Amino acid sequence: MIHEIIPVGLLQCNCSIFGDEQSLQAIVIDPGDEIQNILAILEKHSLQVQAIVITHAHIDHIGGAAKLKAATGAPVFMNPNDLELYDHLDMQASWLGMETPERTTIDTELRAGDSLALGDADFHVLHTPGHTQGSISLWIPSENKLIAGDTLFRDSIGRTDLPGGDGRQILRSIHDKLLPLPDDVIVIPGHGETTTIGREKRFNYFLQGLSRS
Numbered sequence: 001m002i003h004e005i006i007p008v009g010l011l012q013c014n015c016s017i018f019g020d021e022q023s024l025q026a027i028v029i030d031p032g033d034e035i036q037n038i039l040a041i042l043e044k045h046s047l048q049v050q051a052i053v054i055t056h057a058h059i060d061h062i063g064g065a066a067k068l069k070a071a072t073g074a075p076v077f078m079n080p081n082d083l084e085l086y087d088h089l090d091m092q093a094s095w096l097g098m099e100t101p102e103r104t105t106i107d108t109e110l111r112a113g114d115s116l117a118l119g120d121a122d123f124h125v126l127h128t129p130g131h132t133q134g135s136i137s138l139w140i141p142s143e144n145k146l147i148a149g150d151t152l153f154r155d156s157i158g159r160t161d162l163p164g165g166d167g168r169q170i171l172r173s174i175h176d177k178l179l180p181l182p183d184d185v186i187v188i189p190g191h192g193e194t195t196t197i198g199r200e201k202r203f204n205y206f207l208q209g210l211s212r213s
């Protein structure tokens, strides 16, 4: 499996590009911005995008979705609980002093228990609300990887002070959905460095006491 992670945009959102070497199909997760760079990677590997997946509707994760969809024709997947947040993209842009990016339609609603296939790999949707109500994580067992969006970071967790955020709920999501995964699972957060479930169980200050309860 091809997997490239590129930080995009003002807030350096980690955009993941997964490509199956056999079928040359790809899944792009969180194309926040800098679509030209994403397209260049797709071209380098001769990949065709079959799905654009959004972990949550914050502008730094979804801002480039319309452009990528226009360039590739691929459908956009997101949890419906974040549709309201997506409707307020202009407000999000004003917080960051950015221009409001073009909005697109969500083609397929992703819910807990759904999965997307890419080659032999399955991308399982875990609903992990708390950072936003529609936040999802993607668990890819054959790759031993978790795409965590802004739910879990190396040494931190997602902020919950923005509209739709809930501090107790994000901890419950992490405890119930993420910490049960094997310790050696590689976690790709929405921003910053990669980590593992085991490392965060041990060292993440915000999770202390959580893994035992």
Ligand SMILES: [Zn+2]
Residues within 6 Å of the ligand: 056, 058, 131, 150
């Ligand atoms: Zn976010």
